[in-house]
Amino acid sequence: MAILEMKNIVKNFGGLSAVNGVSLSVEKGETVAIIGPSGSGKSTLLRCINCLERIDGGEITLRGERFAWEENGRTVYLPEKELKRISAETGMVFQHFNLFPHMTCLENITYAPVKVKGVPKAQAEKTGMELLEKVGLADKRDQYPGRLSGGQKQRVAIARGLAMNPEIMLFDEPTSALDPEITGEVLQVMKELSQADTTMVVVTHEMGFAKEVSDKVVFMNSGKIEEQGDPLEIFNAPKSTRLKEFLSSVVSA
Ligand SMILES: Nc1ncnc2c1ncn2[C@@H]1O[C@H](COP(=O)(O)OP(=O)(O)OP(=O)(O)O)[C@@H](O)[C@H]1O
């Protein structure tokens, strides 16, 4: 069953098509890695999934519910209230953590479930602690984000995303702001999520992760999907010239 289905997505910024006719479906339990050069539309595509950006063309269906589509040459969205409910089904992890600085780790995690979903505080805290344990940070529950390392912040951000029990987790270069030696601890948490059949879309520069952990790799270039497929095919037998060039540039970097 497809959790996410995107058909012919177009997103323009002024005269620029950041995303220009992308169709992508993500099955339940699948981990999809999106790779591609800077400016190819990877973040924009991800942001369209959770309504941080509004599409200019195409349609998006999440868990069988179409929330944006074209009608008489215009793009229409479900009403705001419905969109809030639907985008709560996506958990997003950004490059720069975006934790609330004035809240402890546990408060960061429990905030949305209590506010958005009306989960009782005690229950949200219990789940929050389980998630902190999952990412190896139970001892940091009362710590403020400013006192954490980058890798720890990112693991809290992942726990926060999971706290809403989303249908799909979206990651936008979650390790690219981290020092190389702590990148591994975040990738390890993501690998465990993937192995536990969490549905995930991961924009990444970590080719090792894309190759070894993902079920499908999507290569974006100039707002389009240039090539997609099985990780082994993508990395060992790339077809398009652009993908070949991209892979040789990242491998030699
Ligand atoms: N809010 C915005 N306003 C105007 N242009 C934008 C905006 N967001 C993105 N763009 C443009 O859209 C294109 C795609 O950007 P996007 O951030 O999706 O690329 P990306 O593949 O995520 O790149 P990177 O690997 O550097 O993060 C770029 O040309 C970018 O400058």
Ligand SMILES: [Mg+2]
């Ligand atoms: Mg980006």
